[in-house]
Amino acid sequence: MDIQEQEGKRSRPVISLVLPCFNEEEVLPETTRRLTALLDRLEADGEIDPASAIFYVDDGSRDGTWGLIAAYSRQNPRVCGIKLSRNRGHQNALLCGLMTAPGEVLISLDADLQDDLEAIPRMVQSYRAGSxxxxxVRSKRETDSPLKKFTAQAYYRMLAFLGVQVIYNHADFRLMSRRTLEVLRDYGETHLFLRGLVHQLGFKTDIVEFERMERFAGESKYPLSKMLSLAWQGVTSFTAYPLRLITGAGVLVSLASLAMAAWAFCLRLFTNEALPGWASTVIPMYFLGGVQLLSLGIIGEYLAKVYESSKNRPRFHVETVCGLPFGKAGVK
Structure with missing residues (x-):
């Protein structure tokens, strides 16, 4: 044990920056320049080991993203690349990088430079202090549109209501030690929602706040449809509460139907106001039909997850890698 560890502070770690990429050729030159400068600065300050590197994960890009990554890996000893055989989605690409890249500490972030790079030194310091x-975590959402801000806040409130434990305003910008990554490796879930999984691992955690920047170049690769899909993934992967809501809705509908039947019986028995009409038949029929279809859809979603998980198919395939550290560490 060295002097730093005896004093309660870890020695400077080998860190790997993991960045999933999908059609990011416009932003990669600036991202590489800034990240290289950051690692050089942290090394000069004695915060990280000289073997620290950048790992780009090409998630089946259709532009020149992989060509740039391969070129940078030849020119820059800090740059490494992992190319997936096809597009597998952001969460699977991120998991591939975390499970493949070597290093004592791995930090995941987006390639579009919206994540504040100045938060990384504070994350490393927190790790060295024992986290x-x-x-x-985003300190504010000034760069979001009103619709984006409203939907994001509604999403986190919905997850909390349904019992899903996540960090408010946290996406996939995080630091994980090798110890926690080996625990994460034991999770064999097909449908990934990493911001929920990582929170469940336990261990000593810390939070670093940052301000999210505007995208440096290009367009967002996470349109509304993908964000809604990820939101639904988080709900159905971490809680059975929607199934319990179906049960509750069934009880309420049954009670309402019994009350309506009792009201109709009393109206017919004690008054002359009962009139035949289509509303009393059609409206309950359509209402109950809608509830049944919604219930079947939610149940079907859970059954589909069970079906896809039972096939136990690989979540990704690595087509090729580039960069010096792979020659030492290998690909897991």
């Missing part, structure tokens, strides 16, 4: 996981 195993460090979550980078």
């Amino acid at each position: 195993e996981i460090v979550f980078a």
Whole structure:
């Protein structure tokens, strides 16, 4: 044990920056320049080991993203690349990088430079002070549109209501130690929602706040449809509460139907106001039909997850890698 560890502070770690990429050729030159400068600065300050590197994960890009990554890996000893055989989605690409890249500490972030790079030194300091996981959390949402801000806040409130434990305003910008990554490796879930999984690992955690920037170049690769899909993934992967809501809705509908039947019986028995009409038949029929279809859809979603998980198919395939560290560490 060295002097730093005896004093309660870890020695400078080998860190790997993991960045999933999908059609990011416009922003990669600037991202590489800034990240290289950051690692050089942290090394000069004695915060990280000289073997620290950048790992780009090409998630089946259709532009020149992989060509740039391969070129940078030849020119820059800090740059490494992992190319997936096809597009597998952001969460699977991120998991591939986390499970493949070497290093004592791995930090995941987006390639579009919206994540504040100046939060990384504070994350490393928190790790050296003893934290195993460090979550980078947005301090405010000034760069979001009113619709984006409203939907994001509604999403986190919905997850909390349904019992899903996540860090408010945290996406996938985080630091994880090798110890926690080996625990994460034991999770064999087909449908990934990493911001929920990582929070469940336990261990000593810390939070670092940052301000999210405007995208440096290009367009967002996460349109509304993908964000809604990820939101639904988080709900159905971490809680059975929607199924319990179906049960509650069934009880309420049954009670309402019994009350309506009792009201109709009393109206017919004690008054002359009962008139035949289509509303009393058609409206309940359509209402009950809608509830049944919604219930079947939610149940079907859970059954589909069970079906896809039972096939136990690989979540990704690595087509090729580039960069010096792979020659030492290998690909897992």
